[in-house]
Amino acid sequence: MSERSVLPQDLVEALLRLDDAKLLAVVQLVEGRPERVRLEPLLAPLRGRLVRLRPPRMLSLPRVLTLPFEQLLVDDRSWRAGDQRIPRRHLGAIHHRALAALPGEARRAWEARLRGKTSHDGHVILAVGEELWPAAGAVLAHPGSVDREPPELRISLRLASHLLLLGQHLVPFLWRLPPRPIASLDEELEGELRELLCRAFALGREAGCVVVEVLVRLLESPALVLVPLLGSQDARKAREQAAALVLEKAVEESRRRIERIAHEGPSDIEELAEVALTLAQQSSSVAALPKELPFDRYQLRRLRQLLTALLEQVLASELEALLSPLLAEEGPEAMAEVERRAQAVARLRTVAPELGAAAKVTFQLNKAARRYGEAIERWIRERGHDLEGPCALVRLRVYELLFGSSEAVGLWRRLRRRATENA
Numbered sequence: 021m022s023e024r025s026v027l028p029q030d031l032v033e034a035l036l037r038l039d040d041a042k043l044l045a046v047v048q049l050v051e052g053r054p055e056r057v058r059l060e061p062l063l064a065p066l067r068g069r070l071v072r073l074r075p076p077r078m079l080s081l082p083r084v085l086t087l088p089f090e091q092l093l094v095d096d097r098s099w100r101a102g103d104q105r106i107p108r109r110h111l112g113a114i115h116h117r118a119l120a121a122l123p124g125e126a127r128r129a130w131e132a133r134l135r136g137k138t139s140h141d142g143h144v145i146l147a148v149g150e151e152l153w154p155a156a157g158a159v160l161a162h163p164g165s166v167d168r169e170p171p172e173l174r175i176s177l178r179l180a181s182h183l184l185l186l187g188q189h190l191v192p193f194l195w196r197l198p199p200r201p202i203a204s205l206d207e208e209l210e211g212e213l214r215e216l217l218c219r220a221f222a223l224g225r226e227a228g229c230v231v232v233e234v235l236v237r238l239l240e241s242p243a244l245v246l247v248p249l250l251g252s253q254d255a256r257k258a259r260e261q262a263a264a265l266v267l268e269k270a271v272e273e274s275r276r277r278i279e280r281i282a283h284e285g286p287s288d289i290e291e292l293a294e295v296a297l298t299l300a301q302q303s304s305s306v307a308a309l310p311k312e313l314p315f316d317r318y319q320l321r322r323l324r325q326l327l328t329a330l331l332e333q334v335l336a337s338e339l340e341a342l343l344s345p346l347l348a349e350e351g352p353e354a355m356a357e358v359e360r361r362a363q364a365v366a367r368l369r370t371v372a373p374e375l376g377a378a379a380k381v382t383f384q385l386n387k388a389a390r391r392y393g394e395a396i397e398r399w400i401r402e403r404g405h406d407l408e409g410p411c412a413l414v415r416l417r418v419y420e421l422l423f424g425s426s427e428a429v430g431l432w433r434r435l436r437r438r439a440t441e442n443a
Contacts, residue, residue: 076139079138084130088149089184232265331380343395392422407439
C-alpha cells in the first residue's frame, strides 16, 4: 500500500492545492507536534515540493541516519526488484536494525545534541553523523544482523550500509554541489568526487555502483563523473571499468525515464526536452571515450531510436495543440505558458541532430511552419493588429522559438510586404 493511499483522498487533494506559504505553515505545525513521526504520512505526497522549498525540519536520529542514502529512496510504486534503490517501506526496518544495535549511551548522547536543532543546522548534523553513520553502517554490513530478513530487505540494508560507511565524505560533497542543472564542477569538487569514488570502490564493486547511482541521478551529464574518474591515478583497468559503470548507470536511468514516457506519455513537453538533452549529453560522453572501453554502445543507440520515435509523435501532437492557444485572445499568463512550451520545442529542435533525429524533427517542423505562418497572418489581418505592436510581436516570438530565426525573419518580411501592398 502506498503512503498516499492511507490518507483520505480529499485531504491529499487539499494539501496538494496549498500554496508554498501555507505548505510551510503545515510543515511547521507537524514539526512542532510531539507525535510528528505519526503525522509524517501527511507530508509524503508533497516530498517533491519540500525538496525544492527546503523548510527547516526538526532533527532526530532517524532523520540524520537517513541522509547518506536519502538519494536512493523511491516510492514503493516506483521500485522494481533488481534496482539499486531502496523502497520507502524499508525505511523503518533500516532505522530499527541500525539504531537498536547501537549502544544506548551513545544514542542518548546523539539525541541530546540534536534536541531543538533543525535541518538547517548543518554543523550539528555533520558532527553527529561522523560518529553515527560509520557505526550504523558497520552494524548493517555485518551478515549476522540481516541474514534472517527477507531477500528484498537484505538488499536494502546492504545498500544503505555502503552509503552510511561513506556518509561523512558523501553528505558534505552533496551539500557543496551547485544548484541543478549542474553544467560543470570546479577543480576542488572534481577532486572531492575523485576521492569519493576511490573510497567507494575500495569498499567493493557494489559500493562503487551505489555511489555512481547517486551521482548519476544528481549530475545530468555523465561526463561530470567520467572526467575526474579517468583523470585519477588508479590502475587503468580499474578506471576504465568504473567509467563503463558510470555510463551504464547513466544510460539505465535514461532508459527508465524513456520507457516510462513511452508507456504513460510525458507530463509535459519540457520533460521530453529534458530527457532528450540528457541522452544527447550521454552520447557525447561516449563519443569522447576510448573505443576499447567495455561499454555496450548498442544500448545507447537503441535508446536514441526509441526517443526519436517519441520525439516525432509528441512533437506532432504539441504543434497541433499549440496553435489554438497561440491565437486565442488570452491574458499575459496564458501567453507565457505558450512561450514556455515553445521554448521546450526549441530545445528539442536544437538537440535533435545529436540524437540522429534531425531529419524527422525538421520534417514535422516544416509541415507546421507554413500552417502557423498563414494562421498568424490571418489573425493579424482580421484583428487589425500593428506588426510592431506587442500582440503581434509576442506571437512572432513564439513562431521564432518553434521554427528558428530564419523562418521568423521570412514570415515578418512577408507580413510587412503584404501590409504595404494592402495600404
